[in-house]
Amino acid sequence: MENMTPGEARDALDQADAARRHMSEALRLPSSFHLSIGVAIAVQVGTLAVALTAGWSSAAAIATAWSGILVFLVVAGVQLWRFRRLNGAWVRALASRAVLGTSTLSSLGYAAGLALAVWAGFAELWWLLVLASIAAGVAYAWAGRHWWASYRRDPRGDGESRATLIAWVVVAAGALVLVVVGR
Amino acid sequence: MTGIDPQIHPPARLRLMTMLTAVSEAEFATLRDALEVSDSVLSKHVSALAAAGYVSSRKGVHAGRRTTWISLTGPGRKALTAHVAALRALIDGLDDGASAVRDH
Numbered sequence: 001m002e003n004m005t006p007g008e009a010r011d012a013l014d015q016a017d018a019a020r021r022h023m024s025e026a027l028r029l030p031s032s033f034h035l036s037i038g039v040a041i042a043v044q045v046g047t048l049a050v051a052l053t054a055g056w057s058s059a060a061a062i063a064t065a066w067s068g069i070l071v072f073l074v075v076a077g078v079q080l081w082r083f084r085r086l087n088g089a090w091v092r093a094l095a096s097r098a099v100l101g102t103s104t105l106s107s108l109g110y111a112a113g114l115a116l117a118v119w120a121g122f123a124e125l126w127w128l129l130v131l132a133s134i135a136a137g138v139a140y141a142w143a144g145r146h147w148w149a150s151y152r153r154d155p156r157g158d159g160e161s162r163a164t165l166i167a168w169v170v171v172a173a174g175a176l177v178l179v180v181v182g183r
Numbered sequence: 184m185t186g187i188d189p190q191i192h193p194p195a196r197l198r199l200m201t202m203l204t205a206v207s208e209a210e211f212a213t214l215r216d217a218l219e220v221s222d223s224v225l226s227k228h229v230s231a232l233a234a235a236g237y238v239s240s241r242k243g244v245h246a247g248r249r250t251t252w253i254s255l256t257g258p259g260r261k262a263l264t265a266h267v268a269a270l271r272a273l274i275d276g277l278d279d280g281a282s283a284v285r286d287h
Contacts (some may be wrong), residue, residue, distance in 0.1 A: 015197075019250060
């Protein structure tokens with residue numbers, strides 16, 4: 001195999017970097033991606049807050065909570081399917097960071113919005129519950145948009161490992177149990 | 184010199200593997216179009232990299248048609264990192280060896 005000069009090595013790296021940038025810049029989000037995720041999160045936060053306020057043990061409350069989760073899962077699933085179909089590529093980090101909200105900004109926005117919505121529900125400030133739910137959705141969508149912009153600048157397709165995602169779900173479920181038990 | 188990997192040495196393969204770092208997996212046609220190569224050329228590169236354990240491929244469906252999805256493997260990612268480091272060392276003149284290619 002022939003020797004490689006520093007100039008050839010630089011050219012090879014430049015071409016590879018350009019190809020990587022081209023790959024990420026060619027990726028397109030489906031229409032209304034962040035908006036739909038934000039709305040779904042607002043619905044999920046609102047329904048969960050109402051369910052917790054109304055009494056978690058009642059069938060209606062459980063159905064309300066599950067309906068919000070279902071809305072989010074359907075919207076998230078459809079948008080990720082559209083992304084894959086549109087681009088012929090899959091970015092796991094998009095699913096974990098922008099959709100499942102494992103980025104710090106998404107998590108904080110969601111947790112703060114949910115906490116305020118639940119408090120507003122117990123205080124029977126229904127207007128505030130709606131406002132907090134919308135705020136959570138806006139924060140979530142903004143955090144997703146922020147992540148997408150940073151991904152375009154420095155594309156890394158891998159998201160969190162399965163173990164990390166499972167840990168997130170366990171923590172979220174634990175927090176929910178604490179809220180219910182602490183009532 | 185260590186680090187320069189003959190499996191990744193061809194420019195098209197380096198570009199292919201670097202592109203795959205930006206995504207979790209990509210469809211064959213997407214990579215073919217981005218690399219601007221023919222089906223057969225890409226297929227040969229993918230086969231060689233898959234034989235080295237650097238990429239994996241699986242059959243799937245995209246837009247209603249059967250296709251192949253390709254992704255970087257863990258060993259492939261490590262090999263690419265070592266290869267890029269070796270190229271950077273060569274550029275920086277850190278390597279005083281004239282032979283830039285490691286024979287496996």
